[in-house]
Amino acid sequence: MKDDKCLELGRQICFPLYAASREVTRRYKPFLDEIGLTYTQYIVMLVLWEEEKISMHELGERLYLDSGTLTPLLVKLENKGLVERKRNEKDVREMIVSVTDKGTGLKVQAREIPGQIGKCLNLSLKDAVQLKRILGKILG
Amino acid sequence: MKDDKCLELGRQICFPLYAASREVTRRYKPFLDEIGLTYTQYIVMLVLWEEEKISMHELGERLYLDSGTLTPLLVKLENKGLVERKRNEKDVREMIVSVTDKGTGLKVQAREIPGQIGKCLNLSLKDAVQLKRILGKILG
DNA sequence: ATTAAATCAATTGTACACAACTAATTCAAA
DNA sequence: TTTGAATTAGTTGTGTACAATTGATTTAAT
Numbered sequence: 001m002k003d004d005k006c007l008e009l010g011r012q013i014c015f016p017l018y019a020a021s022r023e024v025t026r027r028y029k030p031f032l033d034e035i036g037l038t039y040t041q042y043i044v045m046l047v048l049w050e051e052e053k054i055s056m057h058e059l060g061e062r063l064y065l066d067s068g069t070l071t072p073l074l075v076k077l078e079n080k081g082l083v084e085r086k087r088n089e090k091d092v093r094e095m096i097v098s099v100t101d102k103g104t105g106l107k108v109q110a111r112e113i114p115g116q117i118g119k120c121l122n123l124s125l126k127d128a129v130q131l132k133r134i135l136g137k138i139l140g
Numbered sequence: 141m142k143d144d145k146c147l148e149l150g151r152q153i154c155f156p157l158y159a160a161s162r163e164v165t166r167r168y169k170p171f172l173d174e175i176g177l178t179y180t181q182y183i184v185m186l187v188l189w190e191e192e193k194i195s196m197h198e199l200g201e202r203l204y205l206d207s208g209t210l211t212p213l214l215v216k217l218e219n220k221g222l223v224e225r226k227r228n229e230k231d232v233r234e235m236i237v238s239v240t241d242k243g244t245g246l247k248v249q250a251r252e253i254p255g256q257i258g259k260c261l262n263l264s265l266k267d268a269v270q271l272k273r274i275l276g277k278i279l280g
Numbered sequence: 281a282t283t284a285a286a287t288c289a290a291t292t293g294t295a296c297a298c299a300a301c302t303a304a305t306t307c308a309a310a
Numbered sequence: 311t312t313t314g315a316a317t318t319a320g321t322t323g324t325g326t327a328c329a330a331t332t333g334a335t336t337t338a339a340t
Contacts, residue, residue, distance in 0.1 A: 004247060006254045009186045009202070013268055014164050014257065016275035018183075019204050021161035022297075023279055024154050029298095040326060043158075046149045057288065062149070064159050067289050069327055076325085093288040093335050107144060114146045117154065121278060128153055131274045134267045135156035138163055162327075169328095180296060197318065207319050209297055216295090233305050233318040 027120055031113045035106055040069070041077055042110075048083060048099040049107045055088070056095040082106060167260055171253045175246055180209070181217060182250075188223060188239040189247045195228070196235040222246060 009015055025039045032042055047054060047062055056074070060066055074097055077083045082103035088094040123131070149155055165179045172182055187194060187202055196214070200206055214237055217223045222243035228234040263271070 004189070004251060007186055007189055007247065007250060009183065009190065012183075012186070012254065013261070013263075013272060014168065014179075015183055015186075016272055016279060017157075017161045017164055018179075020275040020278040021157045022204065024157055026298090028154065038325065039154075039158075043149065043152075043155055046147055046152070046155075049144070049147055050149065055288090064162065065326095066328065068291080068329080069325095071290055073326075087289095091288090091336070095289060107147065110147060111144060114152065121153070123153075123274065123277060127274045127277065130270055132153060132156055134263065134271045134274075135160040137263060137267065138160040138261060139156060166328090178295065195318090205296095206298065208299080208321080211320055213296075227319095231306070231318090235319060 024117075024121070027117060028113070031116055035109050036080065037106075040065075040073060044070075044073065044077065045082065045099075045103065045106065045110070048097065048103060049110075053096060053098040056097060059097060077103075164257075164261070167257060168253070171256055175249050176220070177246075180205075180213060184210075184213065184217065185222065185239075185243065185246065185250070188237065188243060189250075193236060193238040196237060199237060217243075 005011065028039050028042070032039060037045065043063060044059065047059060054062075056067065056070055060070055063070075074083060074085055078085055081100060084098050084100055086096055086098075088096050145151065168179050168182070172179060177185065183203060184199070187199060194202075196207065196210055200210055203210075214223060214225060218225055221240060224238050224240055226236055226238075228236050
């Protein structure tokens with residue numbers, strides 16, 4: 001019987017990361033429910049509120065998501081009237097996603113969310129900075 | 141036009157957390173493929189390698205997962221012959237999950253995984269400790 | 281110009297997550 | 311002891327994630 005302490009759940013770094021990520025998504029849910037978005041839809045809208053127009057390819061690179069996730073998600077956002085999808089005429093392989101007026105309107109209602117989440121996560125500024133720095137290292 | 145900087149993707153703490161969690165799971169995949177487990181199945185096995193026997197309810201509390209996730213996952217592990225599920229005779233509402241000999245055997249092959257992951261994540265000991273501490277705060 | 285390689289979104293299939301609900305059983309108060 | 315509340319796992323439905331494949335189009339080398 002070798003030493004298997006390294007396999008204890010409490011020693012893993014992956015597990016608190018996985019659990020905390022889901023926990024934070026759960027904390028968002030009540031706020032996102034009010035504006036009718038899921039968490040993943042929300043981060044897509046964050047990008048579109050910044051960019052207005054972006055190719056699916058670049059959107060995927062920003063969010064580390066592939067077409068298998070993005071295509072159905074963007075179709076849903078399109079059905080809600082928040083985004084528009086159209087092909088680039090110069091290169092029809094490329095799908096251009098842009099935010100609609102209705103989508104831009106939602107930004108006003110989303111403005112309070114980061115502050116609310118910050119309040120209920122209750123991390124010190126120092127910890128928040130550290131956390132972001134370390135996660136940045138993992139993301140390379 | 142109010143100040144909407146707070147909605148920039150780069151300012152969110154949730155996004156690097158979400159992205160890093162998926163990134164770490166991706167890093168596990170090649171190692172877990174070798175022993176035929178998914179990441180979620182792996183953390184279930186981590187608990188069972190420690191406990192040998194545990195109720196579904198307590199397993200769910202340890203991993204923050206509910207029956208909607210655990211029931212089908214445990215059925216898969218049972219079909220692989222790694223765990224056994226049986227009702228508590230004193231209280232048949234309770235499902236007891238225990239590791240089989242085959243499941244215990246897998247532990248030997250899993251022993252190298254944490255070290256390999258640690259190597260490729262390449263976090264300093266200091267950062268790893270900090271990260272775990274801050275994530276612990278989020279998990280309450 | 282032809283064609284082979286590369287690019288890109290969409291599709292398919294598997295596996296979570298999780299909310300909401302169901303059904304069986306146990307517990308506890310009257 | 312009856313019955314209403316609580317507990318527990320299972321089921322159903324929605325929405326991601328992501329690997330692998332497909333098919334259309336563009337680019338680049340000949």
